[in-house]
Amino acid sequence: MTKAVNVIGAGLAGSEAAWQLAKRGIKVRLYEMRPVKQTPAHHTDKFAELVCSNSLRANILTNAVGVLKEEMRMLDSVIISSADECAVPAGGALAVDRHEFAAKVTERVKKHENVIVMNEEVTEIPEGPTIIATGPLTSKALSEQLRSLTGEDDLYFYDAAAPIIEKDSIDMDKVYLKSRYDKGEAAYLNCPMNEEEFDRFYEGLIGAETVPLREFEKEIFFEGCMPIEVMASRGKKTMLFGPMKPVGLEDPKTGKRPFAVVQLRQDDGAGTLYNIVGFQTHLKWGPQKEVIRLIPGLENAEIVRYGVMHRNTFINSPKVLNATYQFKNRADLFFAGQMTGVEGYVESAASGLVAGINAARYVNGKDPVELPHETAIGSMARYITTANPDNFQPMNANFGLFPELAAKIKAKKERNEQYADRALRTIQNFVKNL
Helix, strand or coil: CCCEEEEECCCHHHHHHHHHHHCCCCEEEEECCCCCCCCCCCCCCCCCCCCCCCEEEECCCCCHHHHHHHHHHHCCCHHHHHHHHCEECCCCEEEECHHHHHHHHHHHHHHCCCEEEECCCCCCCCCCCEEECCCCCCCHHHHHHHHHHHCCCCEEEEEEECCEEEHHHCCCCCCEECCHHHCCCCCEEEEEECHHHHHHHHHHHHCCCECCCCHHHCCHHHHCCCCHHHHHHCCCCHHHHCCCCCCCCCECCCCECCCEEEEEEECCCCCCEEEECCCCCCECHHHHHHHHCCCCCCCCCCEEECCEEEEEEEECHHHHECCCCEECCEEEEEECCHHHCECCHHHHHHHHHHHHHHHHHHHCCCCCCCCCCCCHHHHHHHHHHHCCHHHCCCECCCHHHCCCCCCCCCCHHHHHHHHHHHHHHHHHHHHHHC
16 A cells, blocks of 8 residues: 655645655655635745745854754755755855745655645645644635634634743843732742833833734734733833733832833743743834843843734644644644744744654654754754643744753853754764664
8 A cells, every 4th residue: 555645735844744755755645725725925836935034044053043954954854955055145044045945945845756746725634644734824724624623722823922031131130039919839030110110111112113914914903912012002001000010019129019010931841931921012023122121130131032923823732732743632643834833934844844754654653753852853842742731822943942951051152052062963863763
């Protein structure tokens, strides 16, 4: 019997998954609805079309996404090898000629003898081994199928995520640990503001530049959380009755209640990352960073994920997915791409790489593999499947997801170099035994 896998979606994740399957001798039915049916964001019928920036971000090993790319090179990624071939000057980043890049990925995947391309919309989840990699603009029909599969409460249609910062960049002399009214354990870091500091923050916030909404994203404000800048625009004191409410958060250093408080909540199991509670935002990244650094204690904040509010379709992976990218209730069904809660071009492709490897292993009767947590690929799989399911939000690659080093290193560049060295040694050993 012919061994075959359905791959739904020929974006970055689906193209990578199809490639990994095909090179392992597995027949692939790759479904892509474009050009028969277009999405609001795509403009061509090419695979792996980059609809936003042409940059795949950092290409240096002192950055986690640079380490991620190097790991993918070791695993023969069609996305990264194509990007390397189509690179344009971009300093320390890997940026591409987007048209040449999409054309190259399309050609390489289409021409593989084990890939059959089906240009049609998939409205039902197929039987048999399948990888779903339909991305943030999954069609309405398939979204309804996914809702039925995952449960009413475990499929989301937009990101409303607050910024996430590195704990090491917080000035702990200015913040204090406390929960409101001291209920339960002290679980929040609190950044207190006096009235002058609040006024300065408010003026910076309402004057900051926002990202224009696209037409298909405009329903978000009515269905989800309100952006912090929209809340501020409704009145200077509105935030004081919302996420910056100081009631019950007396500063133990002074014994008094601050004029306003910004709360930080732990975002990962290791306690290296904190999110800014209630600060989902549409601010552009540069202005967002400037505004965040107006908060006492966050003057030198290192942001690993900026706040976003945009159209996105993703599942509650901590509840429904294994770190192998397999669906918990159906062993022959895999998910890949932004739908899993990874964020970013490279991260999406990396998830497709793992899903492809494991789908091939499944049809060959082998156990699926989890990449080591010390690697960038493995750390992302671990995050999306072990994060708190009650407030799960997509995440991009960052060293905050890596297990801590054996020895604490204060200098950031040296610390990142050690993370990178450990990750690449680990992935080399993994590849040898794969």
